[in-house]
């Protein structure tokens with residue numbers, strides 16, 4: 001049976017308008033499967049009746065549920081490893097020196113999914129920079145558009161498969177407590193991270209702070225060229241001079257701001273905001 005193009009177009013247009021996520025042709029079955037599952041879980045008899053309801057009366061709750069099922073939340077601890085090596089060996093030592101007066105380092109995990117990325121940063125700070133914790137404030141902001149992902153991130157409870165992905169055993173033992181078949185992240189790791197809902201399309205409007213380090217990995221890939229440019233520009237504007245932006249390993253900036261310098265730190269390419 002083929003996917004009803006009217007339903008596919010309706011939902012994909014809706015999701016792109018709100019979140020920027022652009023579902024290309026070829027993703028019909030993925031979209032249909034995820035929406036059908038949602039429709040059935042909400043008590044609708046099929047996707048068609050769910051579509052009629054959404055078309056006629058789209059509530060904010062329903063919209064969130066649709067966004068939740070149509071976002072890809074794939075993530076894991078210390079994803080790609082090399083960026084975390086660069087943060088540990090180059091970026092944080094440099095920022096600590098540069099922020100000697102302010103004694104504050106602000107980090108933003110933009111599109112943090114279920115929390116593995118900001119918690120990896122927090123564990124890295126606790127493990128390798130603990131001597132600065134009494135004198136410096138390390139603030140990690142972590143945001144996402146998916147309410148479900150954020151809920152899980154805030155709980156900080158992961159199953160065995162999740163903690164087996166990317167997390168060194170020494171970190172598991174040191175920073176998690178086992179609860180039945182799950183693992184709960186330690187309060188001292190949690191204390192470094194502040195989770196908040198943020199739609200990246202609204203960065204300009206909603207984000208009034210500046211950051212020394214921004215990680216925005218594996219989310220711009222879902223956006224059209226135009227949206228990617230808009231979001232990248234907004235992210236770049238929130239970056240402090242002398243700060244760093246890190247994208248996913250396979251991602252490149254949609255344009256090159258004049259004050260951007262591309263640097264290779266170890267095996268990772270990062271985007272540095274020039275100071276003059």
Ligand SMILES: C[S@@+](CC[C@H](N)C(=O)[O-])C[C@H]1O[C@@H](n2cnc3c(N)ncnc32)[C@H](O)[C@@H]1O
Nearest residue numbers: 019071074075111113144145146199200217219
């Ligand atoms: C594949 S995950 C990447 C997570 C993490 N950055 C990493 O690299 O492991 C992509 C995340 O982007 C989020 N996302 C998609 N569109 C977004 C938007 N417009 N604003 C904020 N987050 C968004 C999704 O909810 C999802 O959690």
